[in-house]
Amino acid sequence: MSDGATGLIETEAGAGPRHGERRRGIDRVIVLLEALLRHRAPMRVGDIARMIGAPRSTTYEIVNSLLEAEMLENVGTEGYVYFGRAMHLFGWAYSHHNAHYRRIIETLDRMAAETGETVQLCGLRGNKYIVLDCRDSSGPFRISSDVGVEVPIPWTASGRLLLAHMSEEEVKDFIPPGDYKLPDGRVIAPAEFFSDVALARQQGFSETAALADRFTWCMAAPIRDGHGAINKTLCFVLPVDTPEARRSELLALLCERARALSLAGS
Amino acid sequence: MSDGATGLIETEAGAGPRHGERRRGIDRVIVLLEALLRHRAPMRVGDIARMIGAPRSTTYEIVNSLLEAEMLENVGTEGYVYFGRAMHLFGWAYSHHNAHYRRIIETLDRMAAETGETVQLCGLRGNKYIVLDCRDSSGPFRISSDVGVEVPIPWTASGRLLLAHMSEEEVKDFIPPGDYKLPDGRVIAPAEFFSDVALARQQGFSETAALADRFTWCMAAPIRDGHGAINKTLCFVLPVDTPEARRSELLALLCERARALSLAGS
DNA sequence: ACACATTGTCTGAAATATCAGACAATAACG
DNA sequence: CGTTATTGTCTGATATTTCAGACAATGTGT
Known part of the structure; x- marks a missing residue:
């Protein structure tokens, strides 16, 4: 489906496709996870970078951190990532608290x-x-x-x-x-x-x-x-x-x- | 793997709690979520700060971001937070992918x-x-x-x-x-x-x-x-x-x- | 009433995480 | 076989974020 990958997911007004938008890592993480949820399938890092409008180098950095924490995990042979085990555990904790x-x-x-x-x-x-x-x-x-x-x-x-x-x-x-x-x-x-x-x-x-x-x-x-x-x-x-x-x-x-x-x- | 990044940090001779450890927001988030998982109950921001060894001001900043993203949510009347709905959704996505x-x-x-x-x-x-x-x-x-x-x-x-x-x-x-x-x-x-x-x-x-x-x-x-x-x-x-x-x-x-x-x- | 602990919010300043871009190594394609 | 698009990793510079500390406003206990 045409998921309208506008690239920019702006919750706030303003801020067009400005080139030099530097953003906080935490915000990147949040946007990344939400994008992954919407996409509902493993994605490659390059695609994630495009989808959340972040530089590739930054995206690699973040994805690697999340992988290490098992919040994401590699799926398949080539570079695809999706939610990891830790997310399951956090979600379970939520549902049962x-x-x-x-x-x-x-x-x-x-x-x-x-x-x-x-x-x-x-x-x-x-x-x-x-x-x-x-x-x-x-x-x-x-x-x-x-x-x-x-x-x-x-x-x-x-x-x-x-x-x-x-x-x-x-x-x-x-x-x-x-x-x-x-x-x-x-x-x-x-x-x-x-x-x-x-x-x-x-x-x-x-x-x-x-x-x-x-x-x-x-x-x-x-x-x-x-x-x-x-x-x-x-x-x-x-x-x-x-x-x-x-x-x-x-x-x-x-x-x-x-x-x-x-x-x-x- | 065990890069000794988290947990007890006693790499150097300095015995006291190193005061000037600046850490990345993402890492704070990861440690925070894991701490919350271990604790298995809603916590107050002050306690979280102590538990993850982060300054209170930073912890407030991070917690508020996560609250806005529904990765955490307020529970009870006074200042307690725990995992939020978004975590449930991410976890569900993980389990069914x-x-x-x-x-x-x-x-x-x-x-x-x-x-x-x-x-x-x-x-x-x-x-x-x-x-x-x-x-x-x-x-x-x-x-x-x-x-x-x-x-x-x-x-x-x-x-x-x-x-x-x-x-x-x-x-x-x-x-x-x-x-x-x-x-x-x-x-x-x-x-x-x-x-x-x-x-x-x-x-x-x-x-x-x-x-x-x-x-x-x-x-x-x-x-x-x-x-x-x-x-x-x-x-x-x-x-x-x-x-x-x-x-x-x-x-x-x-x-x-x-x-x-x-x-x-x- | 007092002393004491805690919460939530603000500051300015300094350390650093994010960024653009370059790079080699594969992959995809005609 | 070239041509074009990827991927994953590095680099140095600077715009930002983290941090310490101060603050008023609430609690808590004696």
């Missing part, structure tokens, strides 16, 4: 085992939707999606729930205009999206059929934090042709489990 | 589901043993251990397998002398350990009873890479009083699954 997240993961496991369907834990990252964790369907035709990849919020059922605390005006300011355009070219009318959000807030769950792609039915239920806000959602990704009876059964299960995971003060 | 690791994880899941016992994936990190991933027993008395924590190799069943490619001489050089001492004070005779390693190599599995602690029976089987070398092991952690019949059944399962995961070129 608090009891709540552990409970969520156990629920994810149990639901996947019980239903055999694809289950996901979703949340926001900035103004995008991401899958935080998932258990893929065990069936022969598995619908899977990558953890950590940023997706426009309007494409997803979870997204509608995750915006439930916002007013229509806030939502309008929050979603980049281009994000209403679906991958197949259709465009969601913002007004329709706002009412979807309102509906999701009211019913306490959200469903989408064949939205971001032709073959999936998604259903999401909110996991609320201590203040009742929705930080994360639990969701099923089903084949669109799943019978209605089965769907409503799964929806009930989803809502029940999500509620059980919510911390809402009694 | 290659088909082999994915298969291993699926096996882990399946074995845990089938047996209800604690299953672990283990490996080496430097000259220590670590748990790379695990599925905890679902029973009321779960025996669990933390992923990523370094443990002396002689304490473990897996460790005996993971050294199988070494000669006795190499093993002797590899294991730090203090690592033969068990947590309860007993000391494993090196000669005994060497013969354990040889036995493990010969039978293709390894077992320990009440070694690192009084109440566990561990059994490990090797996962071999394309060259037949043992990089990782699969293992069960059982209560010591597990009946012999059950144990041998589980051992058979363990060996079978580990063999299925091995890449040994036919």
Whole structure:
């Protein structure tokens, strides 16, 4: 896919393709890791340098440091690098540091085992939707999606729930205009999206059929934090042709489990 | 490898804590993350600074950068930080980037589901043993251990397998002398350990009873890479009083699954 | 109330990490 | 076989980042 390798990943305004931009090593590391995450495949040092807009010599220096720390590792025979073991360990520590997240993961496991369907834990990252964790369907035709990849919020059922605390005006300011355009070219009318959000807030769950792609039915239920806000959602990704009876059964299960995971003060 | 870069810096005659050691931001980051992993709990910035031997001002600078990148995140009300969401995403990417690791994880899941016992994936990190991933027993008395924590190799069943490619001489050089001492004070005779390693190599599995602690029976089987070398092991952690019949059944399962995961070129 | 420890934020100054560019050694391509 | 694009490693110079220390604002204990 044309990943639009603009070369410059500028979080801040200004700063065009200035030649003499000297940057801090730490920032290079951060940008590098995020670029690698987006790319989702091992890369060569030269490509990394181009992608993050850093000089080759610097990139080699940094990559070697990270390799030594096992935050990156060599993969394949020729110069490719990707995330290393240390990242796995750090990530594991993150997922298990608090009891709540552990409970969520156990629920994810149990639901996947019980239903055999694809289950996901979703949340926001900035103004995008991401899958935080998932258990893929065990069936022969598995619908899977990558953890950590940023997706426009309007494409997803979870997204509608995750915006439930916002007013229509806030939502309008929050979603980049281009994000209403679906991958197949259709465009969601913002007004329709706002009412979807309102509906999701009211019913306490959200469903989408064949939205971001032709073959999936998604259903999401909110996991609320201590203040009742929705930080994360639990969701099923089903084949669109799943019978209605089965769907409503799964929806009930989803809502029940999500509620059980919510911390809402009694 | 052991370039003596980190850890205790006493290269010169100067005994005191060298005051003017200026270090690179990247290296600070690496040391910081590793310290956090070892500590296994959120820390305050001041404590981090002390633990990694960095000035407070520098530590604040670095921590803030990492917070912004979500590699760390604030936890609790007052100044505690721990690993952040981005780490989870990077780690997930690591675990899923290659088909082999994915298969291993699926096996882990399946074995845990089938047996209800604690299953672990283990490996080496430097000259220590670590748990790379695990599925905890679902029973009321779960025996669990933390992923990523370094443990002396002689304490473990897996460790005996993971050294199988070494000669006795190499093993002797590899294991730090203090690592033969068990947590309860007993000391494993090196000669005994060497013969354990040889036995493990010969039978293709390894077992320990009440070694690192009084109440566990561990059994490990090797996962071999394309060259037949043992990089990782699969293992069960059982209560010591597990009946012999059950144990041998589980051992058979363990060996079978580990063999299925091995890449040994036919 | 006091003394004492800690946090988070700022400074200026000095040590150095980042950078551009050159280099040989392969690889890719027509 | 030349031509062109890579890769990985070095170098010296300077723009930057790390660092020590000071600061006010909170805690903590007696």
